[in-house]
Amino acid sequence: MTEMMVSYSYAGQNLQEQTETISSRLGERFLSxxxxxxxxxxxxxxxxRDKESLLCRQISARESICVPVVPQYLSAAFQPKLVPLxxxxxxxxxLLEMSVESAFDEIHPEKIKQGQGRLICGWLSYSTTPENVAVHLGKSAMQEREGxxxxxxxxxxxxxxxxxxxxDDWQRQRLLGxxxxxxxxxxxxxxxxxxxxSSQQIRLSWSLSLSPQNWLDIHFIGIVNRILCEYRNLHLNEMRLSELQVFQSVLPALRRAWxxxxxxxxxxxxxxxxxxxISPNFDEHAIIVRILQISRVERKNSYREIVADLTEQQWCRIKDECRKTVYDFPQSLTGDV
Structure with a gap:
């Protein structure tokens, strides 16, 4: 798979142009x-957020539809909302343009690192009533795992x-409804x-039939997001791998680590x-394989401690030699534990 690279810098002309592009594209999709x-x-x-900001005041003043996510646990004040536009x-x-500006403002790596969260979940088109969409989204947010x-x-x-x-494709369509x-x-x-x-059958269940491997990979999303935040901070003004590419290259390694x-x-x-x-398959290099084998015998379970004595020279060697091995990013991330 060809590497997907991005160069978005979160500021200046780059920010303004991307905001205008997304606003225009959204307008065209819905108006056309x-x-x-x-x-x-x-x-x-x-x-x-600042309740006095224009966006917050506009949203609060609008009629909206509550998405009943686990209503038995969360009050309406904590449940997502749908605002028809x-x-x-x-x-x-x-309001659409303000929401796009907010979506871009809140993705800066420093704000993510501070735990400010993301207010704008997206912009949806649908084939039924907004109320039915809200019910579907709320029901789909509750999934069963081991009872x-x-x-x-x-x-x-x-x-x-x-x-x-x-x-997989079936789960995706179940989720979107x-x-x-x-x-x-x-x-x-x-x-x-x-x-x-566009055509959806009436359903009695909102289960996505998530497998044990699905649940493990979902657990890894938070891990990858923390890696991504640091990666973006290091490469703010440089070409870097896209969010999806990072996830696809890191996930198989996390499965092996687990x-x-x-x-x-x-x-x-x-x-x-x-x-x-270093490399998506860095742990297949002889140096890493050897120290992992030794640590298994010695029953060491801290990766940080296991690699602590590796020198910068050794890491450079691992990186250079792994580059000679062609790594193909996985087309599919599905599989069994």
């Missing part, structure tokens, strides 16, 4: 088909793109479009960082 746009926001994040109306078009209900925050843009890569298109911005300021089918087993988040972050910065 005379569709109402559903702006989805994470109300839990809205509570943390008629883009042929100037006020609604202005327990688990909240799947698939609407969080920091989760949605890697989750989409994990799911009556949503015919879900547009969003990824953490690199790039346009993301997930497409559903089997070792390395379970500490800091160990997994370091292991994944080495897969990203």
């Amino acid at each position: 088909k005379d569709l109402t746009c559903l702006l989805m926001i994470d109300t839990a994040i809205l509570r943390l 008629n883009l042929s109306v100037m006020e609604d078009r202005q 327990k209900d688990i909240l799947l925050r698939f609407y969080d843009p920091a989760v949605s793109l890697p989750l989409w890569a994990i799911l 009556p949503v015919t298109a879900w547009y969003s911005v990824d953490g690199d300021g790039q346009w993301v479009q997930r497409t559903g089918i 089997q070792f087993p390395f379970r500490n988040p800091d160990d997994l972050i370091l292991y994944g960082t080495h897969a990203l910065m």
Whole structure:
């Protein structure tokens, strides 16, 4: 697979041009088909923002539809909302543009590192009523794992793109349901479009039939996001791998780390960082294989401690020699534990 590179810098002319491009593209998508746009926001994040900001005041003043995500556990104040926008109306078009500006403002790596979260979940088109969309999204957020209900925050843009890569086609369509298109911005300021089918059958279950491997990969999303944040900070003004490319190159290494087993988040972050910065298959190099074998015999389970004595010279050698081995990024991320 060809590497996908991005150069978005989160500031200046680059920021302005990308914001205008996404706003224009969204307007064209909805106006050309005379569709109402559903702006989805994470109300839990809205509570943390400046309530006097123009965007927050506009959203609060609008009629919106609550997405009933685990209503038995969360009050309406913490549940996502859908805000219908008629883009042929100037006020609604202005709110769309403000939402796009907010989506770009909140993805800066420093703001992500500070835990400020992402308010704008995306812009949706649909084949039914907004109320039915809300019910579907709310039901789909609750998934069962080993007999327990688990909240799947698939609407969080920091989760949605890697989750989409994990799911197969059937699971993707189950997840979207009556949503015919879900547009969003990824953490690199790039346009993301997930497409559903227009005709949906009535369903009695919202299960995605997530496998043990699916759940493990979902667990890794948070690990990869922490790796991504540091990676972007290091390469703000440089060409870098896209968000999806990073996930696809790091995930197989995290699966191998888990089997070792390395379970500490800091160990997994370091292991994944080495897969990203050294080579996706760095752990197949003879030096790494040898020290991992020794540590297994000695029953050491801290990756950070195991590689602590490797010199910069050794890491450079590992990187150079791994480059001679062609690594093909996986087309599919599905599989069994």
